[in-house]
Amino acid sequence: MGKVIVVTSGKGGVGKTTSSAALGAALAQNGEKVVVVDFDVGLRNLDLVMGAERRVVYDLVNVIQGEAKLPQALIRDKRVETLYLLPASQTRDKDNLTPEGVEKVIAALKKAFDWVICDSPAGIERGATLAMRHADIAIVVTNPEVSSVRDSDRIIGLLDSKTLKAENGERMEKHLLLTRYDPARAERGDMLKVDDVLEILSIPLLGIIPESMDVLRASNLGSPVTLADEGSAPSRAYFDAVRRLKGEALPVTVPGERRSFFGKLFGRKAA
């Protein structure tokens, strides 16, 4: 049986889809069988980020409504053969997701894949709650700024109350993925500190992804960043996050702290 991960945040634009694609690809690059499921019905993006937008025939809603079989809707990645995408529908809305339908699809995917990664839509409504409902593990994507942190806190509350695991009295495993971390802005004190975010959310840190042009470039190319440039800083951060996800005790380094001497030097010059 595979593990179901929900990538969620509450707030939009923090990097859920980018992280879903990057983590999914990184897991698949390690030889694991992975499917990334887009739950953002009506505003799908995962197909673009994974470069599969021109290969979408059937989608999640088609499968749920019985118009297509699950294997027909799955799109295999052209670069990594153990990576699959289940796209969302762009023309329907979230009301087409039914709890029973989602349960059936997730159960079928769990049997066939090692990892089922659910890319949650923003918000706390139907799409988001259905995406998290069957998860074993939650990855909470947060930017180091106050509104994102508060929305993540709200989502953690829902993960502890509205999911199947919570209703069965079990504990949902939750991890924090801090994205769009900008060492220069952190240096100037324009962002929340990593320690402050961890203190507020009080869940374990899975990784810190630095803000980088590499991420934007990879998205525009239609490639998860871990596939586009394995050696880039964000890619290495995602690969490390995957190792921690699999249980490895790998210390987290805050981006920019190794260059703290130069950072201070440049900081003074700029001032």
Next chain:
Amino acid sequence: MSDLFREHAVNLLLTISPIHLGNQKLTKITIVLTKPRPIRLKGRSFLALSLAPELPLEDWLAGLDDLADRSAGFFLRRPVVLDVDGLDINKAELRKLVDDLGQRKVRVMGIEGARHSLLGPDMPPAMNDGRPASDFEPPAEGETDEATEAQDAPAVETVVAAGPPIQATGSLVVTEPVRSGQSVFFPEGDVTIVGSVASGAEVVAGGSIHVYGTLRGRALAGTTGNGSARIFCRKLEAEMMAIDGFYLTAEDMEPDLRGRAVQVWLEGHALKTAILG
């Protein structure tokens, strides 16, 4: 309880159980325009009998009469809530039932579990969110006189004594952080949070509030009119704190209290704050 009554209770399905009513959140409303003194709305919890009628109503009312015969004044001065949840009844029948009860000196103060379409403006108001308390012992046959007298004289005390021992459940301990959007609501007494209260979360307590972590959200203590309640926290970043309806927003707090261990109490009509040790 006599066997005879038990038989009635089973056959006629007359259930009598007290419930708590109206644990409304305390709010303070200030009328700025004309009145200098603010109006204060207080939440208060009362114990009421909940009557759940069963069909056919004639038989159920006969059972009620039987009970009233054995203990005159049993329903006198007792708040009664009619629980019609799951009862197949129309508007006219419900109105007749309320009238029938009125004739028997049972005054219905609210109706629980009724659809809105069943209730008119001339009917008792709808009630919801009642919480079950321990079952109420109706007086058994044979001991009617003493029981009736005892319950007749100090009506208020008897009602309270018949309810659950409120003081005994006077504290709630929460060992998880209170997340944004979550609300801890405990009008019965003190709340202790072992963890932080997030921005956008709220803790409402009838007694004092203790936060062994950072208080970033709202804390409302003494909401049932307890002016001696206090708020304690290990690190103050609160959005709002209130005791017995008097509140303090983040803007009005002393800036040097931020990030410190603080206690808050009520003195007269003003909230006082002090740094803890």
